[in-house]
């Protein structure tokens with residue numbers, strides 16, 4: 001897949017942030033960089049704690065820095081890179097945090113460095129695919145949603161009747 005200019009820019013920023021990771025326990029570095037719908041950029045790294053469960057993820061820190069510096073904003077892109085050999089993926093908590101400041105089409109780019117500093121590979125997903133049927137602020141309003149749920153949000157019975165082809169021989 002061809003790397004876009006946005007992905008290349010966010011990758012550079014995420015790698016810079018990853019180098020600042022505070023990870024004396026896991027030695028696993030994560031960097032995240034994001035761009036809002038207004039073009040604002042923010043980045044963050046993972047920050048571990050000797051009390052392991054207090055560890056803060058790079059994605060959450062990038063978003064916290066964004067809100068702290070700019071107030072509320074909506075993400076258009078967020079790119080995540082990590083020191084492991086596989087593609088990173090945001091944890092469940094971070095998916096909910098990303099969704100809080102996203103629209104359904106917000107793109108989550110999972111980047112993996114190629115060997116010998118030969119650039120990177122990226123896989124891109126919409127946040128609505130990574131966190132289907134997410135808990136959202138719209139559930140707290142009294143107005144029922146008029147939007148049709150996406151395929152990912154349809155109950156299993158509906159999918160079995162309408163979308164899944166019958167494949168038995």
Ligand SMILES: [Zn+2]
Pocket residue numbers: 057058059060090091092093094095
């Ligand atoms: Zn996380």
